Amino acid sequence: MKKTLALLAASTALTAVIALPALSEIRHRDHEEGVLSSLFGDDGGRLRLWFVSDDDDDHGYSRKYRGGDDDDDDDDDDDDDDDYGRRGGGMNPAPAGTVAPPQNGLFGTGAAPKVKVN
Amino acid sequence: MKSLLATLALSTALTAPGLVSARPVTFATTLNNYGGDGAYLAYYVTDASGAYVGSLWMAGGKSKYYEHLSDWYRATGGNPAEINGITGASVGAGRSLEITLDLADALFDAGYTLHIDAAVEDMRDSPNEIAVPLTAEGAGTVTRGRRYIADFSYNY
Numbered sequence: 001m002k003k004t005l006a007l008l009a010a011s012t013a014l015t016a017v018i019a020l021p022a023l024s025e026i027r028h029r030d031h032e033e034g035v036l037s038s039l040f041g042d043d044g045g046r047l048r049l050w051f052v053s054d055d056d057d058d059h060g061y062s063r064k065y066r067g068g069d070d071d072d073d074d075d076d077d078d079d080d081d082d083d084y085g086r087r088g089g090g091m092n093p094a095p096a097g098t099v100a101p102p103q104n105g106l107f108g109t110g111a112a113p114k115v116k117v118n
Numbered sequence: 119m120k121s122l123l124a125t126l127a128l129s130t131a132l133t134a135p136g137l138v139s140a141r142p143v144t145f146a147t148t149l150n151n152y153g154g155d156g157a158y159l160a161y162y163v164t165d166a167s168g169a170y171v172g173s174l175w176m177a178g179g180k181s182k183y184y185e186h187l188s189d190w191y192r193a194t195g196g197n198p199a200e201i202n203g204i205t206g207a208s209v210g211a212g213r214s215l216e217i218t219l220d221l222a223d224a225l226f227d228a229g230y231t232l233h234i235d236a237a238v239e240d241m242r243d244s245p246n247e248i249a250v251p252l253t254a255e256g257a258g259t260v261t262r263g264r265r266y267i268a269d270f271s272y273n274y
Binding site: 091 | 140175182224
């Protein structure tokens, strides 16, 4: 417990030592000079910038599908075992043979649909 | 009294099926070899004024792609209830789909038109690729599509 408190105090002190002068510079500096000059000085000193990451993009995913669709990369819907589940949001319709056709006046009361793919 | 009831029951049994007279109708659709994924196809009917009446079949089971069947989608809002029980798999390029449905007789020779919207992932949408009047005369007539559908016909 004592060690933890000591570590906490040390890190707080370190942060204060680094941050407080910068904060006071920012407040007193002309706003147009910006934060960076407050931190690094306005003497034209070299700024060292590091490129961190741009991993918030979509990895170049093709958006050729019109309508701005946001479907997943791993979709595969050109076979006979379409996923009728509920993943990915939006209700999928019930497949033929599981429920009666819609009551839209177009269907008789007879046989279920028959499908043949060649 | 008993004989009257028996007669009534018999006449009802004979009459009831005729109230919704229907026939099996086969839709035959052949796709071109367009070199892409399986096609989604929406089969639906409009009346003489062009108003949407109802859907007959949906080839393709994932609702998130339905917006690409744009005319159908505009008419239905993509509501899955319109196609519950009449949905099957999408159809591959170069393949043929035959669907036999029990359809009301009243659909024929009454100004109704059958439409087919087609769409393929990463390719251009093709709304209303097929539009044919539902008539006795039109049965057996082959209609060519303009993009994904090589030909379509219906028979009964």
